[in-house]
Amino acid sequence: MSDSTEQAELDRHAGKMAKKKAARDRMMEGKSGEKGLVIVHTGAGKGKSSSGFGMILRCIAHGMPCAVVQFIKGAWDTGERRLLTENFADLCQFHAMGEGFTWETQDKARDIAAARAGWEKAKELIRDPSIRLVLLDEINIALRYGYLDLEEVLAFLRDEKPHLTHVVLTGRNAAEALIEAADLVTEMTLVKHPFRSGIKAQAGVEF
Known part of the structure; x- marks a missing residue:
C-alpha cells in the first residue's frame, strides 16, 4: 500500500x-x-451473578454503599463472598440467606423460610436511601419455585424503592412480569458449557 x-x-x-x-x-x-434502575440478569447462560457482582465492585470503586442478598447459594464458600466480607465490609453488606439449591436441602418449608428471611432483609436494605445498589442474587429462582410472591416483589419495587437506588435481580427463568417492569434486562444465552463435557464447577470460574 x-x-x-x-x-x-x-x-x-x-x-x-x-x-x-x-x-x-x-x-x-x-x-x-438520573434514576435508580431495576435490572434483571436472566437466561440459561453463565454470567448472571458474575455480572451482578461486577456492578457491586463498581459501586465499591466509586465509594458507593451497596449490599448483597443471596437467596440460594448461601451455603457456598464463594470467592466473591470472601472478597467482599474480608476486604469491603465497610461499603458492602453481604447477607447469605439461602441454604443451597432446593434439591440439596430437600426441605420445602425450610427453603421458603430462608427465601422469606432473605426478602425481608432485602426490603430493609432497599429502603435505606444511603445504599445505592442492592444485588438480589438468584431471587428469580425463589420466585420461580413460588417461595416468594411475585406481585409482592413487583409492588415493593414500584412503590417503595428509593428513586436513586439500583436493584439487580439475577437467576434464570425471570418472570415475564418482572421483565416488563424492569428498566434493564439482559439474557445470558448458553452456547457451550464445560459441565456438559463432564467438567465440574471450578473455583475462580463458577464460585
Whole structure:
C-alpha cells in the first residue's frame, strides 16, 4: 500500500469516526436524567451473578454503599463472598440467606423460610436511601419455585424503592412480569458449557 493510499484510508477512518462521535454527542445531549434502575440478569447462560457482582465492585470503586442478598447459594464458600466480607465490609453488606439449591436441602418449608428471611432483609436494605445498589442474587429462582410472591416483589419495587437506588435481580427463568417492569434486562444465552463435557464447577470460574 502506497503512502498516499494509506493516508487516504486513515482520512476516511477519521471522517467516519468524527461522524459517529457527532451522532453520539447529539444522542447524549438529551440524556441528563438520573434514576435508580431495576435490572434483571436472566437466561440459561453463565454470567448472571458474575455480572451482578461486577456492578457491586463498581459501586465499591466509586465509594458507593451497596449490599448483597443471596437467596440460594448461601451455603457456598464463594470467592466473591470472601472478597467482599474480608476486604469491603465497610461499603458492602453481604447477607447469605439461602441454604443451597432446593434439591440439596430437600426441605420445602425450610427453603421458603430462608427465601422469606432473605426478602425481608432485602426490603430493609432497599429502603435505606444511603445504599445505592442492592444485588438480589438468584431471587428469580425463589420466585420461580413460588417461595416468594411475585406481585409482592413487583409492588415493593414500584412503590417503595428509593428513586436513586439500583436493584439487580439475577437467576434464570425471570418472570415475564418482572421483565416488563424492569428498566434493564439482559439474557445470558448458553452456547457451550464445560459441565456438559463432564467438567465440574471450578473455583475462580463458577464460585
